[in-house]
Amino acid sequence: MTSRPAIVLVLLFLFASLSPLADLESTHEGMLAPSARATGVDLTVNDVSFSYTSSTDEARYRMFSSNHPIPLFNRPAELYVVDTVVDVPIYVELTVENLGTNPSGTIDVQLKILHDEYQQFEMVNVTQQMSALNGGSSNSIGFTVTPSYAGNHSLQAIATSMVLDDQPFNNQYNRHFTVASHYFNCDDLSLWTTTNEWGTNSDTSLSEGSACHVGNGESSTYGASTTSLLETPTIDMSDAVNAPTKTNGVSFFYTGSSQQGDEMKFSIKNGVSGQISELGTLSGTIDQAFLDGASWQTFSVTSQGATSPLVPASASGFSTATTFQFVFTSNAIDNDIGFWLDDIVIVYDQKVKAKEYSISSAGVSTNGALPGDWGSVGIALTNDGNISDYVMPTVENLPADWDVYFAHDSGVSINTQTGVLLAPGETKIIHMKLMPDENATTGFNQLTFTATSSQYQSVNTTLPVQFQVLPDREPLILQPEERPSCPPGYTCPFEVEIQNIGDATDVFDLDINQLTLPSGWGVQFSWAQPTSILVRPDQPVLVGLSMTVPLDATPDTIVSFAIQATSQNNTEKHHSLNINIAASMISEAYVGMTTSQASSDWHIDAGETKIVSFTIWNNASRQDIFSMTVEYEPKGMWIIEQPSRPDAVINPGGTTTFTARVTAPENAQAGEQAPALTPKITSERSGMSVEGDPFESIKVSTIRNLGVSLIDAPDKLRPGAYNKFVFDVVNNGNGPVSALLSAENIPSTWTIHYRVDGENTTGPIALNSPQEGTNNITVEGYIYLPSDESASVIHSLTFTASDAVGEVDIDASDNSVSIDTITASVRIPSLEGSSASTYAMVGTTVSVHANLTNIGNAMDDGIIVRGMYSSSPPNAGIVAFFSTGIGSTSKPTNEAVEIMLAPNQFTHLTMDLILPHDLILNTRIVVSFEVIAGMNEEQQPYQLTYDALIIVDQQRKFSGELSDPSGLIHATGVGVPLFVNLSSASSQSETVVLEVVAPEDWQIVCNGVLVGDEGQNITFEAGHLTPQLTDIPCTLHRMAGPLEEKVTFSVTSPDGVITWENAQVFTFTERVNDDVSMNVEMMAGGIAGVLAFTLLLAVLLRKRIGSVVFEENEPKEIPPEAVQSGPPVTNGPPVSQNTDSNSTDSTASMLTEVPHPPLPEGGLPDGWTMEQWSHYGEQYLDRLKGQA
DSSP: OOOOSOBEEOOOOSSSOOOOOGGGOOEETTOOOOOOOSSSBOEEEEEEEEEESSHHHHHHHGGGBSOOOBTTBOOOTTOOSBSEETTOOEEEEEEEEEOSSSOOOSEEEEEEEEETTSSSOEEEEEEEEEOOOOTTOEEEEEEEEOOOSOEEEEEEEEEEESSOBSOGGGOEEEEEEEEESEEEOSSOOTTSEEOTTEEEEOSSOSSTTOEEEESSOTTSOOOSSOEEEEEOOOBOOTTBOSSOSSOOEEEEEEEEEOOTTOEEEEEEEETTTOOEEEEEEEOSBSOSOOTTOOEEBOOOEEETTEEESOEEOOGGGOSTTEEEEEEEEOOSSOOOOEEEEEEEEEEOOBOOOGGGOOEEEEEEEEEOBOTTSOEEEEEEEEEOSSSOEEEEEEEESOOTTOEEEEEETTSOBOOTTTOEEEOTTOEEEEEEEEEOOTTOOSEEEEEEEEEEESSOTTOEEEEEEEEEEOOOOOEEEOOOSSOOEEOTTOEEEEEEEEEEOSSSOEEEEEEEEOTTSOTTOEEEEOTTOOSEEEEBTTBOEEEEEEEEOOTTOOTTOEEEEEEEEEESSOTTOEEEEEEEEEEOOOOOEEEEOOHHHHTSOOEEOTTOEEEEEEEEEEOSSSOEEEEEEEEOOOOTTOEEEOOOSOOEEEOTTOEEEEEEEEEOOTTOOTTOBOOOBEEEEEETTTOOEEEOOOBOOOEEOOOOOEEEEEEEOOSEEOBTSEEEEEEEEEEOSSSOEEEEEEEESOOTTOEEEEEETTEEEOSOEEEOOGGGSOOEEEEEEEEEBOTTOOTTOEEEEEEEEEETTOOOOSOGGGSEEEEEEEEOOOOOEEEEOOOSOEEEETTSEEEEEEEEEEOSSSOEEEEEEEEEEEEESOOTTOEEEEESSTTOOOBOTTSOEEEEEOTTOEEEEEEEEEOOTTOOTTEEEEEEEEEEESOOTTSOOEEEEEEEEEEEEEOOOEEEEEOOOTTOEEETTSOEEEEEEEEEOOSSOEEEEEEEEOOTTEEEEETTEEOOTTOEEEEEOOOSSSOEEEEEEEEEEEOSSOSEEEEEEEEEOTTSOOEEEEEEEEEEEOOSOOOSOHHHHHHHHHHHHHHHHHHHHHHHHHHHHOOOBOTTOOOOOOOGGGOOOOOOTTTSOOOOBOOOTTOSSOOOOBOOOOOOOOOOTTOSOTTOOHHHHHHHHHHHHHHHHHHO
């Protein structure tokens, strides 16, 4: 397709030609024709323009938007549908002009966007400051806003100067502001529904490079007899405003051509109900050739008083699943290129979301009401949302038969259909008027006030309300049951009862009217009686009065006075009553007991009745009539029956008696005293009363009645164990008691003790009376049978509960309980051994013993024993022997062994351990004997363990070593030096004997002393911490005898524990000069020994240093037979070696100086020289470290 440089829009309309749209015109509030002002400041907003904030949005939405001009498209500026799309940012630019002549000062420019379907819903309300404008100048300011609701809205722009404006009425600029809900560019139909020949096509388009096309492109035609459907994606339009004031619908641009009989209809479909409403039809030719640019058309429709390209859509199509359909149909005659659609825009007024609404309420006042009267509750309603709202007030929990209505603060009733209109942020006081019904109960009633948004039921506020039904108050004075009377010449007290028969407490004012009383008579309040009294409903108050009768009044004269009570809360509530009073005679009487009446036995049993008699004496000179009663303070369940006889008529000086009955409670306790009875008589003629002395001699007798029952007892009695019996001891008497529990028929070898509440008891057991609460106690009896008690013996045991002080029990039948029982067969093991630790020596044998006894009374042939041991640290060299009795064979350790024991038979368990010589000191060995035998009370075998600790803290450890001169030949007469190196690691001090066995005529000198047959004693301190070392220098001499023989060295301790022996073979040659005497030979031998040491040291030094410097620089050969051996270099100090003194070729030699190792703390070891230490001290120190 050849690209075209421009698109020409030919405005053709289906219904009418385009004319300026009334609702698209911008206006000023009260705007006059602009003219220059000579003075002052006059601001006005004279223009507004819109532009998208991004090139992407600009490219998508500009064709039907108010932004203008559009490059390469000749659309008139007035031909648009929307200003922007919902949730798409738009830049609003306002032009402010100062029509005056003076500088304006700083200008506040406010931009508002309001939803036209609601009152005062400001979707946008922003303000920015603009710099001052000089007179006649203008400037622009921009705002970026993002509308959140689609629909037909209003825009207001207001400019306010900091300086007084001469013409403030033209400061506001008003304009419509339309927001599309959806805008389709026909660039992607993947979510659309298309059939047959609908699709996207780029032969021509307005935006995004493609358009929706039905047909087969510009160079072809659509098919014959086809129906093709294009349907938008599903749109949720259920939030559309009902009955909007502006047009809601759809618009689009279209071009192309169809033949006669072919057409395209577009409709709106309600996907919920399935209803399809047709909106319009396209047919004919708009443009058939796009070589010179395509001609596009749109619509012009007048609706809701305005003309625009928007095609109205019926609200019946708005639902949660709304779509717009474009259906093209062709016949079979002629075909054409079809239609192209682009920039499909949908506009509908969206309902404001619930989040914009918010209501709150608060109580202001409450005025209660009497039943049948009106009261009110003042409530403050506040609109906390962003939009005006009609709020509907209601009340819940309103009692039946109550009336209610709501009123404004002015008193005007609130319409229940429309409610209360609240602007955003506005608070209004309303009143909930309530009238309780006439029978309403006084007090507070809990009600709930609710105010609900007219738009969203979920937006509401509730307020708990307490409304009080006010109580009524009314006094009532009662006539005294007995007419008040008083003897002549006396002043007597009396009382009048006043009640409050209303519903609330009140104070009543009292007043006495004595106008009807004869002269000398008087009635007045008691001195302590206030004339205003607080009276609560159902709590009558007795008002104290006194009456005065003149001395000359005739007895039985009756007069009256009036008393009135008036409510302080409501003075209309009052009551007045005439009360009769009379003059009486003067009585003189006495009431009490005669001596015989008082001296009766007044002890009473529980539940028993006693009759108490009193006497009346009339000491007056006239006959009198007395009523009688006994007064007492109620006490427990005691019953006092008043006298039942009629009033007594007693002549002057006469007497009569009357009685009262006293009944003790069935559960009365011993010693409990009956209530004190005070006899009282009242004269019916004078009204005078006489009281006698209180009578309080009746007391309850004591009853002893103990009982014992067996709660639990063992099936059999187990010898060697405590057998538990459980008793319940109960006190059925009427007082506390101390009980003794005893056992009868128990053998003398048995023992028994008792426990109460976990504590042993040997004395009486205290029991409460039944009236004091718990009158029984649980007692545990423990009977111990010796373990050797014979099995299967039947015993009859009796346990008795008795009074500790020996009182007789009224019912002995339940004082004892008996049981027949039998001794059981028991098998009880006992394992005993010493608890002290055992100490042992390395290399010895140690034994652990324990005694196992069957202390039961039956053979136990299933005893399992096991002997075990463990050591720390472990040592595999320990050898153990386990035996289960004297003379028994050894059993394996750590394995169960089964044995049998008769009653009271015992056996010895023994573990013998052979401790190896390499056992480490302080090794701990635990020997354990485990026994499983017998059967306890829970029918589980006894499991006994005996553990013994063996501490190996002793050792006898000794070692020795000889220097090794074997293989050398020694000259007779020259002593052979050697060392005996001994070391003790014993844990005790050791004294040993060094002995030497040599051929006859051979001698050995050690430590400078000839070793005889008794040997030499050598002592060592304990060496288990630090080994004790002794190096013994010895010299062997041959006097005569064999030239070659073995010499044996041995060391033994007196107890024979320590033994050591070593032997070496020595070879000698005959002396050169045999004529020398024995003494000379001995002397020579001694000297030769010293020389031999020197010779030996020299040879060793020669070996160690490596060279001896001779003057002629020639090595001198030393005959091997002239060299003497010293001690081993690892065990003792080396002896100096020297060459044969007979050598004629030897010359004096010089030895190289050798540095010596550090000396021990104690200095040179015994027998060492510094020269020896320099060469062999290091080996000596190494040996010490190795032995340590």
